[in-house]
Amino acid sequence: MKLMKIEKGNLSKLMEHLKKDNFRVIGVTPDGKRFSEKFDETLNFMQSDTPPTSISFKEHFFLKTEALFYYKNNNGAIDLKEPVIDERKTVVIGARPCDTASLPILSKVFNWDYADDFFNRRVENSIIIGMKCNYQDDYCFCNEVGLSQNSEKGSDIFLIPDGDAFIAKTITDKGNKFIEEFAIFFEEYTGNPPAENKNGHDEKKFDYESVKKWLDNNFEHKFWDEAGETCLSCGQCAFVCPTCHCFDIVDEQCGTCAGVRAKNWDACQFSLFTKHASGHNPRDSREKRYRQRISHKFKYYNDKFSEILCTGCGRCSRGCPVSTDILELLEEIDQIAHSTTN
Amino acid sequence: MNIYKPELVEIMDIIQETPDIKTFKLQFVSKKMREEFSFLAGQFAEYSVFGEGECTFCIASPPTRTEYLECSFKIAGKVTGALNKMNKGDIIGLRGPYGNHFPLEQMEGKNVVFIAGGIGLAPVRCIIWNVLDLRDKFKDVTIVYGARSVSDLVYKRELEEWKKMDGVKTVVTVDPGGETPDWTGEVGFVPSIVEKVAPASENSIAIICGPPIMIKYTFPVLEKLGFTEDNMITTLENRMKCGLGKCGRCNIGNVYVCKDGPVFSYKEMLELPQEY
Amino acid sequence: MDQLRSVCRQAISENKAAFIIGYTEDKHHHLKPFIAHNVEETEKLTFNCNAVNNLAVFIHRFHNPSQGKIGIVLKPCDLKAINALVQENRVKREDLYVIGVNCSGVVKDQNKEFSKENTQIKCRSCASKTPAWFDVVVGESAEFELPEDDMAILMKQIDEMTPEQRLEFWNAEFEKCLKCYACREVCPMCYCEQCIADKTEPRWIESSSTTRANFTWNMIRAFHQAGRCIGCGECDRVCPADIPLSLLNRKMGMVAFKEFGYRHGTDMNAPTLIGTFSTSDHEEFIR
């Protein structure tokens, strides 16, 4: 780990420089909603006390539509062609801990025995410049899922606001090399080392361990009937979420004998998601689907990969059409868990 | 490597098993794949019709026979409908093999009982031939197979072949009402025929595949005959897309059917949450 | 809102309704949809200027006439959806127990106080503030100041564009679409058992989220809402990509009014626009 300093003005210049240098630079759009190459060049989003974007940055690593290969049918002879992936080096700037942490979490499933090179190559090709967060609202719960406003998980370089500048902490070799390569934009940092990685608030909104234990034993429980009752079965929660990774695989024709096989975002809340060709559907109700959502995130994924499939960013709740609040439900589970054990 | 890109296979032959079930004999276009491809009984693959999509079938031929790879499918929707329209010589895609396999080693030295219904005979046929091709390693073989009607029976010529084999007891049945005037086999649902055939449970292992309702009623029959929960093996089907443990739709609790399955013992099945 | 609760309590205890689709307050002091199944649960019902959801959408999800009547809390504007659904034979008037509320406007952003700026645009087009019909009505409506109609301003800008500019505008908007289908799921008028977007044989709308496929999806939804959208603005509200969806539907509605003098959802006994054959139709193909 190395500490450097970068003035806000220099950060803008660095981003301009990178663009000219054929980097793909991704920051937050002027409306603060989303990460995009068309980001706010004034870097107004580099404030740590505003809400996180409403859509996570995962769309730049796990694309909403990814071409897997192109096919062509020449009178019966099939020709498959690999897609061309944008191989430009990518720099993501201004992502909060609740975004950056999703990459190592997702990396587990995308590398479970079979390596998804689409995801891997994009991550390998990127420098993630994370930023300390000073925002906190009633939907956030990064602390409860083992992260914090200072989590460096997933960042290559971590920025900590320091007046009109940022302290730049290098987290990975990749981050180190990047700072070395663009050293002219940085200065030595001579101040005191920033405060240790400490949780933003000590009082936990719920206790993950007891939620997990409850989930282990309560696949059948009336809680589920209420939790998913008004859910509309849309994909909002999964599609804004930094950690949801379900997908569909489809062929899209371009003309009569050529086309693309694509991997598209999908979500467990959609009623067709698990429907068999026979018509049988193991998750045929909103309640069952909502149980899958919570259980996958807070139990199954942890059982399999020792990671919680949630960074506590609160996006799914802020955007839910019927105001389903995942934190509130987890708190409720925690309460049920406590009331039954005591 | 692109894990989503299939290998090309040519349809070498097509067998119309029933009005809505066909068997394809497939061969890899690439010589390298023909030599290198290997799998175990019980594994499945993703088959693609370019322009229509992919679907999941078990590999229905045994690993002991490498000239062709076979799959049998029932017309169910988009991709199976498109496959149905394909001809000899056409090229389709194949990714795999995926998933776990039948416990062949655990079966060695034992009596094996195969019970199948409808197109559920496809995965069972794979392991039946696997066992028969290594005949010496196993003791008595019992096969109970049933379908809705005589015309719904698959692999008819092989059923005849098995009937004639020594040390293989083959019983074929059709649901009541499904028989033809010249039908000489059994009439009755698979569970009751199993009860009638009453294979010995001593040093035995049973493999059961078929419609959920058949599986459900066959387990208690076998249990009564003395089969233990870990000596009854079945396969589960869930909607699949990737086959790679990534697309997120085939899980039953924290078990991914495409990676941890599709083969499960009854014991493992009982431990799963009721969501399949 | 004691009055609301007591009305709902009575509705259930006197068997006027099997359950009540209403609003409850969550810990953020936001209102969200809530189903009261019994008398005790009616205590959780409430209503105020945060009642943004159009609850008519739940009719499709809980409709089971054998259970008894559906009790439903409806704002005057939401009632239009019910009218429209009765017109389209989706629900029968007599299967509903309508608890109308007199409304004084609802907010755009539940995190902020109600104010002129923080009022839903749809409140502008709300003529009544009191429900046109009901089984029982509660609450008082008060006068409130109306916000600027920024959608109308935007519509005017789009009207003035050249077709190429307009295409560019919508392409840029639709490119943002995630295909989450929240717009469809939240819409009281999107109730098809199988949406054309989910049909695979043949596939009418590509399921990928490319600009082209997004364009098809959003345009087809707009066409299917032509002369049917009742202007509740729910699709706009929920779109995570902030696409001004109701703009399209509103425009279609305006065209329907201009050409046929028809507004959907204003009269539950009126025949629907699409379902009406008229010899005075000015298109030849239909005559």
Ligand SMILES: Cc1cc2nc3c(=O)[nH]c(=O)nc-3n(C[C@H](O)[C@H](O)[C@H](O)COP(=O)(O)OP(=O)(O)OC[C@H]3O[C@@H](n4cnc5c(N)ncnc54)[C@H](O)[C@@H]3O)c2cc1C
């Ligand atoms: C491990 C395993 C082994 C199998 N082995 C065999 C076998 O050996 N032989 C065999 O015949 N079958 C087998 N199956 C079943 C087989 O995979 C399905 O029947 C097949 O995939 C159907 O594909 P399709 O494209 O024809 O149907 P689809 O068109 O995909 O599906 C038809 C139905 O699915 C629904 N549907 C359509 N689109 C979607 C969507 N996007 N999302 C959700 N639902 C949708 C529709 O309602 C439609 O009715 C196996 C399945 C598994 C999991």
Ligand code: SF4
């Ligand atoms: S966003 Fe809300 S309504 Fe939509 S699926 Fe998720 S929980 Fe259900």
Ligand code: SF4
């Ligand atoms: S589940 Fe919700 S809170 Fe958790 S990471 Fe996803 S969007 Fe954020």
Ligand code: SF4
């Ligand atoms: S919560 Fe649902 S959509 Fe998200 S990753 Fe899990 S199964 Fe997929």
Ligand code: SF4
């Ligand atoms: S299209 Fe939008 S505004 Fe119109 S009825 Fe549906 S949700 Fe409401």
Ligand code: SF4
């Ligand atoms: S709500 Fe918005 S993002 Fe979602 S499908 Fe509709 S238009 Fe697209």
Ligand code: FES
């Ligand atoms: S089929 Fe995709 S995870 Fe199992």
